[in-house]
Amino acid sequence: MRRSDGGQGPGPFAPPARTWAVSTTGGEVVRGYLPGWAEDDPSRAGVHPDRLHFALAGIVHQANRGGLVVPVAPGAGPARDAGVLVVTIDCIPFAEDDDPDLPVVNVQIVDDWWIRNLDPAGVTDLGRRLCALGDRLTGTVAPELASARADWAQRHHGDDPVG
Known part of the structure; x- marks a missing residue:
């Protein structure tokens, strides 16, 4: 390397x-x-x-490599800050079943939801997908949201409840 x-x-x-x-x-x-x-x-x-x-x-040998802390809510319940997309490097030297016995990256989606056992190519692919998602969020979704909010505000003049 x-x-x-x-x-x-x-x-x-x-x-x-x-x-x-x-x-x-x-x-x-x-x-x-x-x-x-x-x-x-x-x-x-x-x-x-x-x-x-x-x-x-x-x-389990583990190194926390960061992630995001964002407010999440279970259904209609109150939001709480939680780690999402938390990245760890893990190695289980006495792995059983299908777990690899060499270092891999695991990505915790939220709570106990994981993308597991990523090798270097898998980490690269996930990184590219996350970059593409970030680009789509900032380049497309945020402007669309701003437009939708402006349209909503123009048509509802603050009198009608937001539905």
Whole structure:
């Protein structure tokens, strides 16, 4: 991968040498690589040997990469600020089923709605789609809305309730 400074290498997430460790009450220790970008160290001690596989399956390396905070409302309820389009880089080293065991980007739509397991091409495609949506919102929808509001104001003169 080419870095923005023109050099070769892993780029901005060049990881320092870190490891995590999960140890059992029986003395078994499992260690693994902890990426430099991971925000939390999943190390644990005192895990019952019969629960080790659950402890390992629960390890997720994650880095929050931002998103939007906007007011959202469930149906006709009151609005509250919530994160939407929240982006994380995630890696599940002991992934099960169809989850990849390499870093991916996940995008939380709102609450518990996600666009999951994006590889670099998928992130690029989503970015382009979001840029196109942003361009459409600012270049087309906002002017159309302004026109619709002006038309509405002209025809309703403030006497009629807005429906």
